[in-house]
Amino acid sequence: MERTELNTLGEFGLINRISSKFIATNPETIKGIGDDAAVIDVGDKYMLISTDMLMEGIHFDLSYTPLRHLGYKAVAVNISDIAAMNGIAKQITVSIGLSNRMSVEAIDELYEGIRFACESYNVDLVGGDTTASRSGLVISVTATGFVDKDKISYRNGAKPNDILCVTGDLAAAYFGLQILEREKQVFLANPNMQPELTDKEYLVGKLLKPEARTDIIHELHELDVVPTSMIDISDGLASELLHICSQSGVGAMVFEDKLPIEDITMLTATEFNLSPITAALNGGEDYQLLFTVKQADFDKIKNLSDVLPIGYITQNPEVELALKSGGKAEIKAQGWVHLNN
Amino acid sequence: MERTELNTLGEFGLINRISSKFIATNPETIKGIGDDAAVIDVGDKYMLISTDMLMEGIHFDLSYTPLRHLGYKAVAVNISDIAAMNGIAKQITVSIGLSNRMSVEAIDELYEGIRFACESYNVDLVGGDTTASRSGLVISVTATGFVDKDKISYRNGAKPNDILCVTGDLAAAYFGLQILEREKQVFLANPNMQPELTDKEYLVGKLLKPEARTDIIHELHELDVVPTSMIDISDGLASELLHICSQSGVGAMVFEDKLPIEDITMLTATEFNLSPITAALNGGEDYQLLFTVKQADFDKIKNLSDVLPIGYITQNPEVELALKSGGKAEIKAQGWVHLNN
Numbered sequence: 001m002e003r004t005e006l007n008t009l010g011e012f013g014l015i016n017r018i019s020s021k022f023i024a025t026n027p028e029t030i031k032g033i034g035d036d037a038a039v040i041d042v043g044d045k046y047m048l049i050s051t052d053m054l055m056e057g058i059h060f061d062l063s064y065t066p067l068r069h070l071g072y073k074a075v076a077v078n079i080s081d082i083a084a085m086n087g088i089a090k091q092i093t094v095s096i097g098l099s100n101r102m103s104v105e106a107i108d109e110l111y112e113g114i115r116f117a118c119e120s121y122n123v124d125l126v127g128g129d130t131t132a133s134r135s136g137l138v139i140s141v142t143a144t145g146f147v148d149k150d151k152i153s154y155r156n157g158a159k160p161n162d163i164l165c166v167t168g169d170l171a172a173a174y175f176g177l178q179i180l181e182r183e184k185q186v187f188l189a190n191p192n193m194q195p196e197l198t199d200k201e202y203l204v205g206k207l208l209k210p211e212a213r214t215d216i217i218h219e220l221h222e223l224d225v226v227p228t229s230m231i232d233i234s235d236g237l238a239s240e241l242l243h244i245c246s247q248s249g250v251g252a253m254v255f256e257d258k259l260p261i262e263d264i265t266m267l268t269a270t271e272f273n274l275s276p277i278t279a280a281l282n283g284g285e286d287y288q289l290l291f292t293v294k295q296a297d298f299d300k301i302k303n304l305s306d307v308l309p310i311g312y313i314t315q316n317p318e319v320e321l322a323l324k325s326g327g328k329a330e331i332k333a334q335g336w337v338h339l340n341n
Numbered sequence: 342m343e344r345t346e347l348n349t350l351g352e353f354g355l356i357n358r359i360s361s362k363f364i365a366t367n368p369e370t371i372k373g374i375g376d377d378a379a380v381i382d383v384g385d386k387y388m389l390i391s392t393d394m395l396m397e398g399i400h401f402d403l404s405y406t407p408l409r410h411l412g413y414k415a416v417a418v419n420i421s422d423i424a425a426m427n428g429i430a431k432q433i434t435v436s437i438g439l440s441n442r443m444s445v446e447a448i449d450e451l452y453e454g455i456r457f458a459c460e461s462y463n464v465d466l467v468g469g470d471t472t473a474s475r476s477g478l479v480i481s482v483t484a485t486g487f488v489d490k491d492k493i494s495y496r497n498g499a500k501p502n503d504i505l506c507v508t509g510d511l512a513a514a515y516f517g518l519q520i521l522e523r524e525k526q527v528f529l530a531n532p533n534m535q536p537e538l539t540d541k542e543y544l545v546g547k548l549l550k551p552e553a554r555t556d557i558i559h560e561l562h563e564l565d566v567v568p569t570s571m572i573d574i575s576d577g578l579a580s581e582l583l584h585i586c587s588q589s590g591v592g593a594m595v596f597e598d599k600l601p602i603e604d605i606t607m608l609t610a611t612e613f614n615l616s617p618i619t620a621a622l623n624g625g626e627d628y629q630l631l632f633t634v635k636q637a638d639f640d641k642i643k644n645l646s647d648v649l650p651i652g653y654i655t656q657n658p659e660v661e662l663a664l665k666s667g668g669k670a671e672i673k674a675q676g677w678v679h680l681n682n
Contacts, residue, residue: 004445014471017445018452024465026431028487031467038467040432040485042383051468051483053436057475090367091381095394095481104345104358111359124365126372126379127392130355134398135476140436142392142483144381146369 034247035155036084036232037145046152048089048145050081056136064180067106069208070139071113072120077234078143079121080212080287084232085154087147088217091126092118095140097133110139121214151221153230153291158248160315162228162292167213167306169260170237171276174283175268176200176207202264210287216306223300227291238281239333240290242319251318254311254331281321281331375588376496377425377572378486387493389430389486391422397477405521408447410549411480412454413461418575419484420462421553421628425573426495428488429558432467433459436481438474451480462555492562494571494632499589501656503569503633508554508647510601511578512617515624516609517541517548543605551628557647564641568632579622580674581631583660592659595652595672622662622672 009017019033030046031039037050054074056062062070075092082089094114098107118125123143183195197204213232220227229248231240237259245252259280269276292313293301301307311322319331350358360374371387372380378391395415397403403411416433423430435455439448459466464484524536538545554573561568570589572581578600586593600621610617633654634642642648652663660672 002446006439006441006443006445006448009445011471014445014448017449018471019466021452021456022459022466024467025463026465028431029465029467032465033468038432038434040467042388043385045383047383047388047485049432049434049468049483049485051434051436051470051481053438053470053472053479053481055438055472055474055479058438058473090369091379091390093379093390093392093483095392097394097396097399097479098347100347102347104347104350104355105343107347107355108358111362115362118363122366124367124370124373125360125363126365126370126381127374127390129392129394129481130352130359131394131396132399133396133476135474138394138396138438138479140392140394140470140481142390142434144388144390144485 031154036081037087039085039152045146046149048082048085048087048147049142050078051140051142052078052081053138053140055138061184062137064184065208067109068113068116071110072117072209074139074141075114075117075121075123076210076212077287078141079123079214080232082143082145083212083214083217084230084289085147086151086217086220086227086230087145088214089121089123089143089145091124091144093127093142094125095129097131097138099133099136102137121212151226153227155229155231155244156247158229158244158250158292158313160250160313162294162313163298163309164252164254164290164292164311164313165307165309166233166237166260167216167289167308169262169265170233170280170286170288171261171269171283172203172206172265173210173285174279175265175272176203176205177285178272179203179268180207199264200268202262203268207285210285212287213289213306216289219304220301225293225297225300227293230289230291233286233288233290234284236282236284237290238331241331242333244290244292245317245319249317251314251316251320252311253314253320253322255322256324258308258310260308260310372495377422378428380426380493386487387490389423389426389428389488390483391419392481392483393419393422394479394481396479402525403478405525406549408450409454409457412451413458413550415480415482416455416458416462416464417551417553418628419482420464420555421573423484423486424553424555424558425571425630426488427492427558427561427568427571428486429555430462430464430484430486432465432485434468434483435466436470438472438479440474440477443478462553492567494568496570496572496585497588499570499585499591499633499654500635501591501654503635503654504639504650505593505595505631505633505652505654506648506650507574507578507601507629507631508557508649509627509629510603510606511574511621511627511629512602512610512624513544513547513606514551514626515620516606516613517544517546518626519613520544520609521548540605541609543603544609548626551626553628554630557630560645561642566634566638566642568634571630571632574627574629574631575625577623577625578631579672582672583674585631585633586658586660590658592655592657592661593652594655594661594663596663597665599649599651601649601651
């Protein structure tokens with residue numbers, strides 16, 4: 001029998017291969033695979049469903065990830081997907097695979113983080129599954145939420161001249177990960193060394209305990225502004241912007257000097273001899289929202305402190321970065337290689 | 342720091358410990374943890390959500406589980422949970438953790454089974470997650486479905502004198518597992534031996550490719566009969582009946598000679614020197630529905646070929662088996678020890 005290796009296909013190739021074989025037939029199914037959440041018609045509103053699976057050794061390293069933060073993050077990233085459809089999450093289910101080496105106290109810590117996230121985002125834990133695992137901790141979270149039918153934002157609605165906005169600074173989580181990986185190596189080499197995290201709490205915090213930007217969704221609802229397209233930044237600004245542009249059939253121009261990057265992120269990039277712009281484009285795990293609005297709507301929201309314009313949508317299908325130096329660069333997807341998706 | 346081992350708590354102890362710390366606060370959340378599916382008020386109807394996680398080495402053994410059947414089963418068991426609330430599943434999400442040793446062709450086989458189940462049960466695959474796994478295949482499925490508000494069946498509605506029914510024969514999947522495990526040992530001892538499955542296809546089929554009994558749910562709807570309580574048999578008749586009785590505050594009397602067990606199951610039990618009754622009570626993985634109906638409603642459904650009365654509900658809280666020999670035995674839960682849940 002023929003054997004094709006998985007890595008020849010890549011993640012998006014695999015998703016396309018799978019989804020091409022499935023056709024939704026129920027009239028309630030409005031949108032299946034291909035956006036931040038599935039969309040189901042439940043009468044007056046749309047219900048949104050999003051799911052993520054986190055695996056030990058792939059998505060998190062328990063040697064530097066507190067279980068409480070891990071529980072919080074597992075919930076937040078799913079709520080972020082519901083927010084990316086302009087919806088508000090209401091319920092989650094949490095399934096966990098537990099190895100025998102996990103104590104009851106460790107499980108309590110994990111669920112304490114989950115509970116804290118439930119309170120923080122006003123969502124109810126309504127179900128799940130618990131099972132043994134032969135291979136480390138597995139956490140699978142599904143979130144459900146609602147959105148008014150006339151307020152939903154898909155990835156595919158961006159139009160030329162729409163303003164491209166992001167809801168906060170980028171690349172901090174990427175450098176948080178670099179720092180924790182460095183300190184882990186230092187610790188492995190000499191277990192008496194204490195980790196040097198002074199001044200880096202901001203970056204480490206952005207990685208370990210990201211927040212879903214439901215606050216922005218509430219603000220947009222209050223101002224009666226519906227983004228023409230929206231996505232959350234889990235894989236990096238470049239990858240997410242390319243999703244919006246390809247699904248909307250448009251291009252974009254992003255201004256390098258508008259990319260929001262904190263001073264501590266800039267400093268740390270220098271320390272690691274890495275480009276902060278590359279990290280902002282490809283770093284991932286920022287969990288900010290990236291969205292487009294009509295120019296008239298932008299006027300309504302431009303005074304919100306966390307709505308940061310970084311560029312605009314173009315008819316021309318190229319997706320480009322206008323450099324500070326005056327030139328332009330093509331924005332490309334990083335492809336299969338994920339930091340820590 | 343104190344350390345309590347997980348096995349001192351047991352699965353249900355862990356679930357109780359977790360759920361006691363979570364209180365649902367959204368008015369749409371009608372029922373959280375504690376039934377076959379969560380219940381959410383979406384306006385005219387209730388939406389049901391159920392989720393299960395299957396781990397290689399815990400829930401399935403790829404040495405004798407065809408991937409196509411595994412995909413089908415992963416979907417069917419979640420649809421069975423929706424059916425156990427008297428609902429009809431409409432959508433699923435599927436998240437998979439894949440090890441590098443899985444080829445693209447193997448993944449195709451798995452999704453072929455998922456697709457076949459989607460067609461068979463008329464559900465849409467609407468989302469999911471794909472990720473790498475360091476430790477074998479992980480499949481996490483979430484199903485959503487709907488039920489009219491006046492037709493929902495919880496575990497807690499059984500009343501004294503209700504008739505206890507099951508939708509098909511028991512213990513076949515248990516002996517299917519025994520056979521496959523035996524043939525695996527034979528093969529490991531001598532790889533030239535061919536598996537001896539003659540006459541055992543029925544049992545092996547019940548294990549590898551169980552069906553969700555949505556057919557019964559449609560029949561109940563047509564006859565306008567709403568079970569006073571319902572659950573699906575994943576852990577064994579005893580465990581499920583005890584859930585119904587404890588949540589309803591009732592007892593039950595089950596007749597040994599009414600337990601539906603096929604001849605081939607009886608024969609195989611003799612071959613393995615095991616009690617077919619014990620297997621029916623504790624074997625698990627049958628995925629039949631266990632439900633109670635009022636006596637007047639039983640008259641409406643008693644001619645359905647797959648509605649099999651096995652006992653009745655009692656005011657007296659004991660849960661007992663009336664033996665063919667004339668005596669009685671207490672029906673106990675098997676507790677933490679799962680065959681292959």
